[in-house]
Amino acid sequence: MDKLYEILERSGASDFLIRETTTCSREAFFIGRKLDMGRAKEVCHTFVTVYVDSEDGKFRGSATKEIHPSSTQEEIEHEIQAALFAAKFVKNPWYPVVTGTRAEVAEKSASDLDEALIRIIKTLQAVRTETDEKVNSCEVFVNQKKTRIRNSRGVDVSFSGSDCQTELVINVEKDGHEIELLREICFSAEDAARVTEEAKKLFLSGHDRLNAKPTTQQEHGTILLTGDDVAEFFRYFTAHSNAYNQYMGVAKARIGEKMTGEEADPLTIRLVPEMEGSTRKEPYDSDGNPVKERLLFEDGVCRNFWGSTQHAYYMKMDHTTSMNNMIVSGGDLSEAELRKIPHLEITEFSCFDMDPVSGSFGGEIRLGYESDGKTRQSVTGGSLSGNYGKILKNMKFSKETRQINNFIVPCAVLLEDVSIAGC
Amino acid sequence: MQVKMSEYLTAVKPDMQRLIGLLKKEFAYVSVLCTDVTGTTYLVGQRQTSVGDYGFNERGFVVRVYENSCYMEYSFNEYEEIEELAAKITGTLKKELSAMEALGMEKMEAPLIHEEKMEKTMSGEIGEDPMAVSPEEILARLKKISDTGAAGKFVIDFRVAAQFAHVNKLFLSEKKDLMQTYAFAEGMAAAIGADGEKQDMIFRGFSGLKGAELLDEIGGTVDELLKLLDEKLHADPVVPGMYDVITAPEVTGLIAHEAFGHGVEMDMFVKERALAKEYLGKKVASDITSMKDGAASAAEVSSYLFDDEGTLGTDTTIIENGTLVTGISDLLSALRLGTAPTGNGKRESFERKAYTRMTNTFFTAGENTLDEMIASIKEGYLLEGAQSGMEDPKHWGIQCMVSMGREIKDGKLTGKVVGPLTLTGYVPDLLKSITMRSEKVELFGTGACGKGYKEWVKVSDGGPYLKCKVRLG
Numbered sequence: 001m002d003k004l005y006e007i008l009e010r011s012g013a014s015d016f017l018i019r020e021t022t023t024c025s026r027e028a029f030f031i032g033r034k035l036d037m038g039r040a041k042e043v044c045h046t047f048v049t050v051y052v053d054s055e056d057g058k059f060r061g062s063a064t065k066e067i068h069p070s071s072t073q074e075e076i077e078h079e080i081q082a083a084l085f086a087a088k089f090v091k092n093p094w095y096p097v098v099t100g101t102r103a104e105v106a107e108k109s110a111s112d113l114d115e116a117l118i119r120i121i122k123t124l125q126a127v128r129t130e131t132d133e134k135v136n137s138c139e140v141f142v143n144q145k146k147t148r149i150r151n152s153r154g155v156d157v158s159f160s161g162s163d164c165q166t167e168l169v170i171n172v173e174k175d176g177h178e179i180e181l182l183r184e185i186c187f188s189a190e191d192a193a194r195v196t197e198e199a200k201k202l203f204l205s206g207h208d209r210l211n212a213k214p215t216t217q218q219e220h221g222t223i224l225l226t227g228d229d230v231a232e233f234f235r236y237f238t239a240h241s242n243a244y245n246q247y248m249g250v251a252k253a254r255i256g257e258k259m260t261g262e263e264a265d266p267l268t269i270r271l272v273p274e275m276e277g278s279t280r281k282e283p284y285d286s287d288g289n290p291v292k293e294r295l296l297f298e299d300g301v302c303r304n305f306w307g308s309t310q311h312a313y314y315m316k317m318d319h320t321t322s323m324n325n326m327i328v329s330g331g332d333l334s335e336a337e338l339r340k341i342p343h344l345e346i347t348e349f350s351c352f353d354m355d356p357v358s359g360s361f362g363g364e365i366r367l368g369y370e371s372d373g374k375t376r377q378s379v380t381g382g383s384l385s386g387n388y389g390k391i392l393k394n395m396k397f398s399k400e401t402r403q404i405n406n407f408i409v410p411c412a413v414l415l416e417d418v419s420i421a422g423c
Numbered sequence: 424m425q426v427k428m429s430e431y432l433t434a435v436k437p438d439m440q441r442l443i444g445l446l447k448k449e450f451a452y453v454s455v456l457c458t459d460v461t462g463t464t465y466l467v468g469q470r471q472t473s474v475g476d477y478g479f480n481e482r483g484f485v486v487r488v489y490e491n492s493c494y495m496e497y498s499f500n501e502y503e504e505i506e507e508l509a510a511k512i513t514g515t516l517k518k519e520l521s522a523m524e525a526l527g528m529e530k531m532e533a534p535l536i537h538e539e540k541m542e543k544t545m546s547g548e549i550g551e552d553p554m555a556v557s558p559e560e561i562l563a564r565l566k567k568i569s570d571t572g573a574a575g576k577f578v579i580d581f582r583v584a585a586q587f588a589h590v591n592k593l594f595l596s597e598k599k600d601l602m603q604t605y606a607f608a609e610g611m612a613a614a615i616g617a618d619g620e621k622q623d624m625i626f627r628g629f630s631g632l633k634g635a636e637l638l639d640e641i642g643g644t645v646d647e648l649l650k651l652l653d654e655k656l657h658a659d660p661v662v663p664g665m666y667d668v669i670t671a672p673e674v675t676g677l678i679a680h681e682a683f684g685h686g687v688e689m690d691m692f693v694k695e696r697a698l699a700k701e702y703l704g705k706k707v708a709s710d711i712t713s714m715k716d717g718a719a720s721a722a723e724v725s726s727y728l729f730d731d732e733g734t735l736g737t738d739t740t741i742i743e744n745g746t747l748v749t750g751i752s753d754l755l756s757a758l759r760l761g762t763a764p765t766g767n768g769k770r771e772s773f774e775r776k777a778y779t780r781m782t783n784t785f786f787t788a789g790e791n792t793l794d795e796m797i798a799s800i801k802e803g804y805l806l807e808g809a810q811s812g813m814e815d816p817k818h819w820g821i822q823c824m825v826s827m828g829r830e831i832k833d834g835k836l837t838g839k840v841v842g843p844l845t846l847t848g849y850v851p852d853l854l855k856s857i858t859m860r861s862e863k864v865e866l867f868g869t870g871a872c873g874k875g876y877k878e879w880v881k882v883s884d885g886g887p888y889l890k891c892k893v894r895l896g
Binding site for chain 2: 252
């Protein structure tokens with residue numbers, strides 16, 4: 001990186017940033033319980049952003065290029081000059097880069113990747129199945145990353161970390177009819193037991209899906225969201241408090257104003273830099289800015305925005321942070337109390353789609369449960385369509401919360417006046 | 424102009440040939456895929472402009488070896504001495520495999536790859552070299568389009584993007600020596616607007632084996648996008664239910680991709696994850712329905728000479744007159760199934776595993792005009808604007824998110840618009856309900872396709888206008 005830094009120093013750039021990440025991985029792919037393929041990876045990616053200020057200092061252009069480790073000095077110089085040339089024509093209002101942070105976060109002892117891989121494979125092998133259940137296939141990824149960020153204003157930080165990822169596909173069979181469910185699980189290396197818990201839950205869902213009836217149509221239904229997509233549901237609020245979206249004029253959150261209705265449960269959302277069991281622990285964001293705790297919403301009122309240094313400057317924010325982990329506080333009622341309200345609980349979508357611009361959300365229902373508040377019948381098929389414009393006024397969420405990798409969110413969210421296309 | 428091969432790949436070729444020679448002393452099969460994909464993305468809006476790398480840029484290597492009846496791979500993007508690299512790859516892969524073998528696990532045995540001697544090169548062609556056009560001119564042309572769009576009613580921002588990609592790949596093994604270089608362009612125009620509390624976005628994609636000439640296409644759609652934005656902002660929700668619909672070519676493509684494209688990826692046959700395996704040679708669609716996929720089936724963003732496993736691209740007929748003829752396949756799945764690979768082994772990048780992936784997937788054309796199709800519907804919708812979708816090969820479910828539907832009553836468009844829409848259904852029901860097809864196929868190559876929730880690759884999809892029956896919500 002020193003050679004690259006020197007080239008950038010004499011390049012004529014108004015400012016520059018280098019972000020280099022080295023990743024070592026081990027991967028294993030299984031069909032059933034049999035090994036399909038093993039893979040290993042050692043790669044280094046270096047991204048350079050050059051900034052060019054206009055003569056009057058009002059505008060700042062930038063361009064980002066990856067500089068390959070195999071590049072010669074001549075190639076690097078050519079790439080940087082090309083980026084500088086392009087940046088000259090990018091006329092964004094001036095903004096600063098991060099200044100002055102120097103830190104090397106103590107490197108976590110790099111564990112043997114093969115051992116880490118074997119530990120997860122053993123956990124997966126220990127998943128117990130009944131005669132009508134099977135692990136169809138799974139993929140395991142174990143990654144160790146080391147990142148260094150330097151810029152022209154004194155930032156020089158480095159940190160390391162590891163994470164694991166599993167894609168697990170299971171089958172459950174009844175009377176010759178077999179169904180499958182898929183779960184992508186991200187977890188920290190020390191939290192491998194989560195795979196077993198998720199597998200257990202998946203098999204239970206699989207049995208319910210086998211016994212499911214067609215979903216009933218409702219033009220103005222009440223639903224209880226309880227699957228992993230609860231995290232995606234709450235991402236609407238982080239999108240609307242994001243400085244980029246605010247600057248672009250598409251975000252609806254306003255500082256000091258309530259975003260939810262008077263009848264809705266109090267919405268409180270915090271960003272935190274670290275969370276036990278989460279794969280997101282980076283102490284600095286891609287600009288080299290420290291990741292900090294930040295209160296975004298308190299009782300439904302927007303207290304702060306978050307986002308990049310550039311957009312924070314445009315929004316006149318004193319300080320900012322990026323998002324590693326999000327905590328959404330629980331609501332007023334317990335999950336059991338919410339379940340007493342007649343509803344359609346949806347636990348599995350084909351793909352839950354949430355568009356923060358239009359506020360529309362929905363997806364095909366792979367597994368749900370229709371309940372009159374007392375009895376419960378699993379259902380499948382059809383789709384959900386809703387809009388935040390309608391549900392913000394009175395949405396409710398459970399007191400109890402649960403962790404989904406880097407999100408802690410209420411276990412259940414009750415939404416009224418949504419449309420269910422039955423089948 | 425003819426696209427030029429990467430000088431970098433040409434320079435490293437002797438090193439990689441030596442690496443294969445060294446690794447062949449240790450492994451029964453060795454191949455190396457070398458990639459060098461370069462490109463630039465230009466994005467202009469009213470409030471911000473950006474220039475950066477194309478999202479699929481990459482430069483690196485993936486080595487595949489055969490060891491103890493199992494394939495292993497090693498990805499890297501830097502090396503100094505080839506002998507040292509060969510020793511590192513050998514040591515790393517043997518250690519990983521032996522650690523897994525020590526657990527006593529069974530292997531999903533795969534036959535050894537047998538290759539015929541093959542030397543081929545391919546060099547694509549585009550119109551105007553984007554590298555010969557100054558970033559100043561590209562940004563100025565995009566800004567002009569953005570400014571024109573931003574003056575429209577209801578518009579908050581009008582964003583325009585152009586991406587120019589140059590793909591270079593080299594596949595080497597003991598018997599294969601394949602090189603290809605081609606270029607393509609992608610563009611996007613998006614109008615974001617609001618009226619009162621309602622806010623929405625509408626976009627159009629542009630793509631092809633093209634160069635800077637794509638910029639002209641983007642500029643020609645501003646008025647149409649502003650009209651669509653107005654319509655979408657004032658769209659009503661649809662009453663959920665089953666409807667006769669006509670799918671515009673981009674929605675047809677989304678159905679081809681999600682409904683049956685993913686369903687015939689033959690790595691899913693190996694895993695018993697695809698219902699289609701049981702329907703080969705059987706009727707799965709109406710008699711007029713035919714569907715294709717292949718790197719050689721069309722000229723779009725996924726048209727290439729060879730795939731990421733060194734198999735030549737083909738033109739595969741998946742459904743012919745309603746009958747499921749074959750699936751599409753990567754090399755290792757074909758070896759296990761005893762079928763011929765179809766050149767569909769693709770990787771997200773050199774860093775990822777190869778899976779069976781789609782290339783250019785589309786329903787073939789028919790003989791109807793759009794007017795005839797609209798006139799044939801008593802009550803239904805003309806569906807426009809593909810947003811996203813999700814596959815379900817095991818159960819043949821389908822989910823497609825569609826931007827809007829134009830109401831048709833008594834054979835005429837009423838002017839009423841509904842949206843956004845979730846299109847769902849059971850794939851064979853949907854395919855068997857296809858009763859009319861328009862005369863022209865259009866393909867769309869913007870965006871990317873994932874497998875499950877990851878492994879993003881470039882694909883195109885499309886088809887003609889189709890008349891069919893679907894569930895809308």
